[in-house]
Every structure is written in structure tokens, then in C-alpha cells.
Amino acid sequence: MTVGVLGAGTMGSGIVQVAAQNGHPVVLVDLNEQILNKSKAQLEKIMNRLVEKGKITQEQAEQTQANVSYSQDIHDFKNCGIVIEAIIENLEIKSKVFCQIEQIVPKGCILASNTSSLSIASIGSALQEPSLTIGIHFFNPAPLMPLVEIIPAVQTSEETLKTARDLIDSWKKVTVLCKDTPGFIVNRVARPFYGEALRIYEEGIADFATIDWAMTSIGGFRMGPFTLMDYIGNDVNYTVTETVFTAFYFDPRYKPSFTQKRHAEAGYLGRKSGRGYFDYSEGAENPAPNEDALLGQQILDRILAMLINEAVDAVFLNIGSKEDIDLAMTKGVNYPKGLLCWADEIGLDVVLNRLEDLFHEYGEDRYRPSPLLRRMVRDNERFFG
Template sequence: MIIGIIGSGAMGAGIAQVVATAGHTVRLLDQNAEALQRASQSIETNLRKLTEKGKLTAAAAEAALARLHPTGAIQQFTDCELVLEAVVEDLAVKQQLFRELESIVSADCVLASNTSSLSVTAIAAACQHPERFIGIHFFNPAPLMQLVEVIPAIQTKAGLATEVRDLVASWGKLPVLAKDTPGFIVNRVARPFYGEAIRILEEGLADMATIDWALTELGGFRMGPFTLMDFIGHDVNYRVTESVFTAFFFDPRYKPSFTQKRLFEAGYYGRKAGRGFYSYAPDAVLPEPNRDAALGYTILHRVLAMLINEAADALALNVASRDDLELAMTKGVNYPKGLLAWADELGIAEVLDMLDNLYAEYHEDRYRASALLRRMVRERQHFFI
């Protein structure tokens, strides 16, 4: 199978490495010759490291490199059977790209976008044959992250999502099917991990270090929310939050915070800028958390209740299946447990009480409980047990 990748940035290069290693001929397109050269060198370096670690044979690495064909000409895509773009997150740019691409590729070529925040349906609408269009969302870095979200547009022909899911699985990835709604699975369900942590900070209930400590030491998350936002970069994380909020018609559950917006406006993007919620200057000393267990569990359970509520609502609205929701959050953002299984463990009635208490205190729609949780408590149901 010949696969075209458009865009040779970190994501495009990573996807090209994945599919070339899986045995496909890859045409990697970028009109910036320097960027294309950097991508080729990056892929070669990564394959060499995998060989040195014993994760790939030298012969397999050589074969993967031989299957990689960098190009600056989109006309080289005439024989591609699948084309996946990984260019800037701009709807107009993507739409124009696929308009041009349709005049070059064959009628049987599947067209796909790696968008993480735009409507797959809106991109597909620019195509003369939107029935062959689909979203294939990798997570960065693509060679390391197992999860891939497969998102059919409403125009996507029946059966294509299943074919693409099987193809992605053959690349050694873990694909999940998601409805074309804002944020798909991961970027939707994960919003409270950041938003509720910031809200707790803004209210002065705990400082950043204490909140991070509660989520990592008591909750088992690999990174606390403030450390993670600084790691992702506020130029990325804030924009995703703002995008999801706008796409959901300004639903208060996804409302961005002024605290993070000010960091974004100041250019304090996190680690890459040397400053974010924390300072990353060479002489910086990280603040010590308040390790009071009672406080810590109050913080953890408040954030968890919001995350579980979002996962339950996604399930209720058929954004994804129960198992795909659990897989997405454990493999896409490395949560220590699936949120629905965690709800069973904590007790769905207890989670609902937490949410109802928050709503009673604040009277804000961000704390409204999912109707699914309320029904499950009433009918004494569980997600798994």
C-alpha cells in the first residue's frame, strides 16, 4: 500500500516513520526543503536508536528508510491509496489542501486528516467526494503513543471507519472509534483535569504544588495538571481548551480560565519558554506541597468526579463505546485507570453526591451531573461490575 503524508513537522514525520516501519511505501510531502530534510534525518536517527535498543533489526530499519520517499511535489501522490495530512490546525488551509489533492489522487484513494480539534465533517465538506474522507488522529510522539482516534465524518461511507481501524491496528497501534464531536474522546474528556485544577487554585483552596502532589501521589497520575500543562505548552493547551469551549457553543463545562489565558498572553508557555505555572530557570526551586492527606483526597476526588462526569456524558451521547472510552484515556493520556472503572470503584452514588454538592455550592452549570450517572444510581447499575 502506498501512503502519502502531507506535512513533515514532528507529527507528520512521526506518522511517516510508523507507516514505513509497518511495511508501506511512504511519500512524505513538504514544500519546505529544509523541513523535509530535518524530518528525514529525524526518522533515520529514530530508527537507528530503535536498532541500538534492540527494538528493531538493522535490516528492518534499512527497509523502512528505503520505503520513505520525501518530496516537495504533490503531483507525486497520484498512486497513493491513502493520504493523511498533518498540517497547521486551520480549517481553510485544510479544506484548500484537499480540494487540490482531489484533482491529483485516484477515485479510490482514501483521504484523511490528523486534526485534533477541527470538525472532520467540515473538512470533508470541501471535497467533491466526501464519502472517502475520515479523521485519523495520532498523538504526539506518533511512534511512541499507542492510541489513534478514528473519526468518521457524517459523509463517510459505511464500512470505511472499520477498514481504517483495522489498518491502523496493523501498524501496531490501538485504534478507537469516536463520533465527530469537539475534542473527539481524549481532548474532550480530559478538559476537567486542567480546568478543575485551575479552579481549585484560583479559589485559593490549594497551591499548584499541592494539587500536583494530590493527583500524582494519591491519584497515581504520571504528571500533575500544572506540570503537564507546562510540559504540553500553554500555546497548545490553552488553544485546545478555547477551541473546545467555542465548538461546544460556549458550554460552561469547558470554559477556559483567565489564569491560563494570562500565561498564554505573556508568552509564558511552560518548559519551552522557561516559565509557565512553574519557573524553569536554572536556579529555580520548586515549591513544596502541603502533604495533608485529607486535603489531598478532597482535591483528588473533586477532579476525579469532574473527569468521570465527562466520561459518563460522552458514553451517554454515544461519542464512543464504553471500552473505547476506557482505552482512550489509559493509552492516550496515560491515566492510571479507566474513568468508568474508577467510578465503579469509588461508587457511582458517591461520585454523584460530589457533583451535586458542588452544584449546590456554586450553582454553576459546569457542575451539572450527567443524566447517565443519575439514572445508574437510581437503577443501581455499574459500568462494569
């Protein structure tokens, strides 16, 4: 099957590498010749590095590069069996481009969106054959991150779903099935990791460094929330939060933070701009954390309770299976444990008590416990075992 990829940015280029390394002829289309050339040079550089490390042979590197053709014309998608778009997160643009591509590709070609939070049903609604639309959401960097969220829209046919999932599975990726709702699994369930950390900072409980220390040193997370937001980019992370918040009809659980908004407005975007919550300029010294064990545990308990509540609610609303939700959070954002498994370890009653304490203290709906959590505590149930 020939794979088409639209958009030669970081994500598009990563998807191209994965498909080409798995033996597919790939057509990469981008209107910007400079970005196309950069993508081609980057693939060559990555292949050379993999050869040097002994991960692949010179022959494999050359074959992977030979599998990719580069174009500025979407008409070159004419022989593709699937086209994956990885362009700007704008519903109108994605939908319009898909309508144009549909007129070019062979009958039965799957049109897949790599959107991280937009409605797949909306993207495919203007197509003549919306049953061929599906969400295939990779995580950055696509060649390294194992997780791919597969999102069928209400219009997606069983055949489209099976073909798309079988293809991604054949690329040795870990696939999880998600309902077509804002943020899917990962970008929905992960919101409190950022949002509650920002809230703790705004209340003056702890600074950026201390919150990050609590989550990494005590919680075992690979990166603290502020380091991770700086890595992702505050502009990108804020936009996803705002998109999810708006899409959920302004549910306070997903409320964006003015702290993050002001950082983005000031150009403090994170690593890419040299400064975010931390200073990344050469020789810069960032504040040391307050390594108070009691404070650190309180920070972890609060953020973790919110994360678990979000994961439980995702099960309650059939966003994904309990197995897929835990898999998504460990393989998609490298959490140390699946949140539902973690909840079993802590005790669902303990998690519920923490949430009820927060709810009573603040009187805010953002802390409301999931009805499923209440039911499971009442019935003395666990998620696993």
C-alpha cells in the first residue's frame, strides 16, 4: 500500500519515517519547498545516525530513503491507499483539504487525520464518502513513541477501522481505540497534570521547581509538569487546553490557566524560545526546589487524585476500555503506572476522600468525583484483579 502524508513538519516527517522503514512507498506533500527539503535532509541525517549506531544496515537506510518521494502537488496522492494529514490544527482547513484530496485518490482510499483533539466526525462530514475518514493520532516523536490512538468517527465503517488499525499494528505500534470526543484519551486524561500543577503554583503553595521535584522524585514521573510544558511549548500546550475546554462546553475541570497564557503571550514558550517556566539560556541558574517531603507528598496526592478521577471518568463515559486507558497513559506520555492500576494500589476510597476534601474546600465543580468512582467505592470494587 502506498502511504500519503500531508505536511512535512516534525509530525508529518516522523510518520513518513515510520511508514518508509516498514517498507511502504510514501508520498510526502507540502506546499513549502523549503520545509520539504528540510524533511528530506532530516531523514537522511536520522538514517545515517541509525547506521552509525548499528541499529540498521546501510542498505536498509538507503531503501528507507528511496521509499519516499517528495512533492508540492496533492495530485501525487493519486495512487495512495491511505493519506494521513499532519497539518495545522484548524478544522476548516483540514476539512477543505480532505475534500480536495478525495477528488484525487482512488476509490476506497482512507483519509486519516493526525489531529490531537479536533472532531473526526466534523473533519469527514463534507466528504462524499465519510465512511473512509478516521483519526490516527501519533505522539511526538512518531518514530520513537509507541502509542497511536485510533479514533473512528460515527461515520467510519468497520472496514476502514480494521484496515487502519491493522496497518498501524503492522508498524509495531501500540494502538488504543478511542471514542471521538475532545482530546481522545491522552490529551483528555492528562489535562490535570498541567492544570492542577498550575493551580497549585497560582495558590502560592509551591514554585515550579518544587512541584516538578514532587512529581519526579516522589511520584516517579519522567518529567515534572513545568519541564514538560516547556518541552512541548507553552503556546502549543495552552492551545490544546483551550480547545478541550471550549469543546467540553467550558467544563471547569479543563479550565486554562492565566499563568500559562501570560507566559505564552510574553514569548516564554519553553525550550524552543530559550525561556519558559525555567531559563534555558547558557549558564542560567534556576531556583532549587524546596525538598520538603510532606509538601511534596501533598502536591503529588492532589495532582494524582485529579488524574485518576479523569481516567475513571473516561471509563465511565466509554472513551476507551480500562486496559486501553492505562496503556495510553504509560505508552503515550510515559506515566510510571497506569492511572487505574495506581488507583487500585492507593485504594479507590482514599482517592475518593481526597477528591471530596478538595471539593468541600473549594466548592468548585472541577473537583467533583466521577460517579463511577463513587459507585465502585460503594460496591467495594477494583479496576483490576
